[in-house]
Amino acid sequence: MARTDVVIAGFSETKVAYQSGRSAYGLAGLALSDLLERTGIEKKEIDGLSVTLALSEGSNPFFAVYMADALGLEPTWLNAGGIGGCSATGGVARAISAIRDGMCRVAVVMSADAPSTAWRSNYGAYRPEFQDPQGVQGPPATFGLLMSRYDHQYGLDPRALGKIAITQREHALHNPNALEKFRKPLTMDDYLASRPIADPLRILDCVMFCDGANAFLVMSEEEARARGLEKMVRPTAYAEVTNYRGSDAAPDITESGFYQVAPKVFGKSGLSPADIDMFQPYDDFTVAVLMQFEAFGFCRTGQGSAYVNDTDLSYRGSLPLNTGGGQISAGQPGLASGGLNLAEAVRQLFGEGGERQVARARNALVTGIGVIPYGRNWGCSAAMILEA
Amino acid sequence: MTDLPSRPVPKTNLYVPSQPFWDGARSGELVLQFCLDTNRFQHPPHPLSLYTGSQNVEWRPVSGKGVVYASTVVRVPGPGVTGRIPLAVATVELDEGVRIIANIIESPFETIQIGSLVELAWDRLDGGVPYPAFRIVSRQGSVDA
Helix, strand or coil, X not given: CCCCCEEEEEEEECCCECCCCCXXXXXXXXXXXXXXXXXXXXXXXXXXXXXXXXXXXXXXXXXXXXXXXXXXXXCCEEEEECCHHHHHHHHHHHHHHHHHCCCCCEEEEEEEECCCCCCCCCCCCCHHHHCCXXXXXXXXXXXXXXXXXXXXXXXXXXXXXXXXXXXXXXXXXXXXXXXHHHCCCCCHHHHHHCCEEECXXXXXXXXXXXXXXXXXXXXXXXXXXXXXXXXXXXXXXXXXXXXXXXXXXXXXXXXXXXXXXXXXXXXXXXXXXXXXXXXXXXXXXXXXXXXXXXXXXCCCCCCHHHHHHHCCCCCXXXXXXXXXXXXXXXXXXXXXXXXXXXXXXXXXXXXXXXXXXXXXXXXEXXXXXXXXXXXXXXXXXXXXXXXX | CCCCCCCCCCCCCCCCCCHHHHHHHHCCCCEEXXXXXXXXXXXXXXXXXXXCCXXXXXXXXXXXXXXXXXXXXXXXXXXXXXXXXXXEEEEEEECCCCEEEEEECCCCHHHCCCCCEEEEEEEECHHHCEEEEEEEEECXXXXXX
């Protein structure tokens, strides 16, 4: 088994809320106070900070610096995480490098966003001229296109997507941090009857923008033990890719960057798909989950629907899936979303899963997705393997 | 002609110099970026050749003929679709080997299928400014992109 000298020695997560009325700074404050209380770390010990760029503060190029100011931190290493839903795992990976390079000793990876309270982002670039006039401004149309192509090439069973939504909803019932609105069971009839957004995408395939924050404490195992921190998880493998197939005018849009990332994380960790105890994949849309089963080799490409239909994905099952409900059923806290899947993995490996605790879990595979580019699969893909 | 409501005209030349696209549209031609190093089109436009990184890029008209690579119908309100739903959207693979995301107009939804052949049609933004769209020309094409 691969080993690492730098660990995640603590985490915190706010409850996901819709139109909380709080700012990303306010939510980050809640997350940091909770992190300090849970770990006994003093604020002045924190000398490294990674800040996930937020939709709600997208107009401020100094957001990470203002975040340090808001939290009263004086980092000697500061990272602005601009890879969307990959920024939490990516922030941990960058913090590990920074700690190994001596840039800092105790780092916090902070993701906080409040897009359902305030949206202050404008992606610009080619979009106003070449994407917005067609009415393709939001991700749903793009995911409708992606799903149509996947269905054409491989066949897409709506009931498999429904099973993902239903399983994750069941998990959200046991997650006190999940959005209250989603803490009620879902049936296959509910799923199949839910309104079409962008054919064949249904509303119950989608996340809802909410507000929330999460934070991770990263330091060497030696530093953690010196502070009496006993719960820790080891990120034993990480890989990411940005702008996948970005210089191909006509790529296969069903092929994600995870096909490049997956062999790297399995190679670095020495684990295989069969060794993975739980899967906490980025889940902006159900089809993204289904496609990740394929890319990570839990099943063959094109067999995602059959795999989902044949596999117990509950927290008691053979491959527990997004055991906190994922973003689809806990709510998507803007670009802090990648930290939601990561927080659940750390929580489970700390043995703090409560009613939804996965038994005998020794490792977790966590992923991130960022940005929906023009005419391709998603732009950023990241994966991290954590071991207890 | 189309019954779709009009839409605001975006400011041009903000990302890269894009005037040839808009001038082409006014003269009834779809004009896209073309890399002279590799003889390949690229879309949307970029500040250099996607293929070689050089500035050896110009704008050229394309045939406007292609095939539906992926398709959807947007059915809920959202930014940019007010008054236009249900709205057919497709990724069209042009004969020149480059893809463009566009609305499919003047075509019953049931005819819009992956593999369907399409040809250039013109939608209108505010003030009658033409914007490229496509229409279905046969139910099933020979190309399965």
